[in-house]
Amino acid sequence: MNLTIHRGTNQIGGSCVEIATTTTRLLIDIGLPLDSVVKRLEDRKQYLPKIEGHIDAVFISHYHLDHHGLVSEIDPSIPVYVSRGTEKMFGINAIFLRMPKVENLRIIDTKTPVMVDDIKITAFTVDHSAYDAMAFLIEAEGKKILYSGDIRTHGVKGRLYEDLPQNVDYLILEGTNIGKSESISKTEKEIKDQFIALFKKYPDRINYVWSSGQNIDRLVQIYSASLKTGRTFVADLYVANVLYEIHQLNANIPSPYSHPNFRVWYAKYEKLNENENLAFRLKRFKIKSKEIADSPYKYVVIVRPSLLEYIQKINAAQANVVTSIWKDYEIRTENEAFFDWVDKKGYKRTHYHTSGHADQDGLRKIVAHISPKTIIPIHTKNKAQYCEIFKNVIVLDDGERFEI
Ligand SMILES: [Zn+2]
Numbered sequence: 391m392n393l394t395i396h397r398g399t400n401q402i403g404g405s406c407v408e409i410a411t412t413t414t415r416l417l418i419d420i421g422l423p424l425d426s427v428v429k430r431l432e433d434r435k436q437y438l439p440k441i442e443g444h445i446d447a448v449f450i451s452h453y454h455l456d457h458h459g460l461v462s463e464i465d466p467s468i469p470v471y472v473s474r475g476t477e478k479m480f481g482i483n484a485i486f487l488r489m490p491k492v493e494n495l496r497i498i499d500t501k502t503p504v505m506v507d508d509i510k511i512t513a514f515t516v517d518h519s520a521y522d523a524m525a526f527l528i529e530a531e532g533k534k535i536l537y538s539g540d541i542r543t544h545g546v547k548g549r550l551y552e553d554l555p556q557n558v559d560y561l562i563l564e565g566t567n568i569g570k571s572e573s574i575s576k577t578e579k580e581i582k583d584q585f586i587a588l589f590k591k592y593p594d595r596i597n598y599v600w601s602s603g604q605n606i607d608r609l610v611q612i613y614s615a616s617l618k619t620g621r622t623f624v625a626d627l628y629v630a631n632v633l634y635e636i637h638q639l640n641a642n643i644p645s646p647y648s649h650p651n652f653r654v655w656y657a658k659y660e661k662l663n664e665n666e667n668l669a670f671r672l673k674r675f676k677i678k679s680k681e682i683a684d685s686p687y688k689y690v691v692i693v694r695p696s697l698l699e700y701i702q703k704i705n706a707a708q709a710n711v712v713t714s715i716w717k718d719y720e721i722r723t724e725n726e727a728f729f730d731w732v733d734k735k736g737y738k739r740t741h742y743h744t745s746g747h748a749d750q751d752g753l754r755k756i757v758a759h760i761s762p763k764t765i766i767p768i769h770t771k772n773k774a775q776y777c778e779i780f781k782n783v784i785v786l787d788d789g790e791r792f793e794i
Pocket residue numbers: 452454457518520540746
């Protein structure tokens with residue numbers, strides 16, 4: 391069996407791993423590099439790794455662009471295996487974010503093996519800032535390889551790593567936080583407590599929270615903090631539809647129909663065109679900007695910089711603006727206008743966030759549980775430092791063919 395990491399040995403994102411026996415070739419993830427500048431969808435093609443030969447199947451670990459962003463560029467006859475959560479998010483993003491539709495999707499459920507010719511693949515749900523993210527166990531020719539995908543131990547379902555298989559031959563391990571500070575990451579519960587404290591401290595203010603509409607566990611914390619402090623949670627049509635869809639998989643995820651104090655803000659409604667049913671099905675929970683503007687202190691509103699013109703319509707006198715995303719997004723040029731306006735209004739800015747990736751302590755726990763014979767770094771800028779933390783590390787380069 392051969393292993394080739396086409397991309398990911400030197401960068402965070404853009405991951406693409408090939409595993410091939412004499413008869414079968416699989417890809418695990420086929421991501422767009424995070425630093426890629428793609429203005430038009432057709433420009434993505436230039437980032438496709440050079441893969442020789444026929445591909446029998448692709449397995450996508452989760453719905454972040456740096457793990458699946460090139461999947462629409464491959465031959466549409468190739469089956470693409472994803473979790474149910476990833477399938478739901480692909481569907482919503484095709485409509486709201488105009489992402490290309492992924493053909494030939496197949497579902498892989500946790501701990502239910504799939505055979506692709508002579509390779510057996512078993513998915514394991516892991517905790518990450520993407521809902522229903524998966525690690526994959528690949529078994530062939532008497533060897534076992536575990537691909538961690540993106541993983542952490544400090545999230546709501548952080549203990550899921552304890553379900554991962556043990557004593558594998560190779561662990562391909564993400565190391566986003568290797569080489570960064572040794573500090574311990576906050577838990578999602580601690581993030582919720584920060585929100586509760588803020589909402590309580592300023593009873594007269596509206597709270598705008600910029601959180602990714604795809605970070606389900608974070609949205610759950612914000613909803614819960616809103617409820618606990620007597621506020622109404624307001625999500626725009628995109629985020630409300632994401633939660634509505636994921637609720638179909640997990641009844642604990644807040645959805646307007648089942649959860650109180652959840653309203654839907656129809657900002658950017660015009661995008662839906664032929665998918666009017668997605669607007670129609672949430673209509674009874676609709677809240678207008680004017681209703682928010684009349685008593686802003688009642689609301690916690692999920693926002694993003696592209697909603698600026700709608701936030702300006704509310705034009706609250708005082709507000710808290712919490713960024714609950716990776717800090718680097720705040721300094722991107724496309725978000726300047728949003729923060730300039732926030733500062734001009736004198737709104738209070740706060741940052742509450744925790745990484746979607748394991749800190750070094752978390753990675754040690756994961757490795758101690760799995761007890762792999764060998765570790766191969768991926769999704770890291772600091773592969774050389776793995777050797778300082780773990781035993782039996784083999785460092786590969788992008789495109790290097792490694793015999794298992
Ligand atoms: Zn990810």
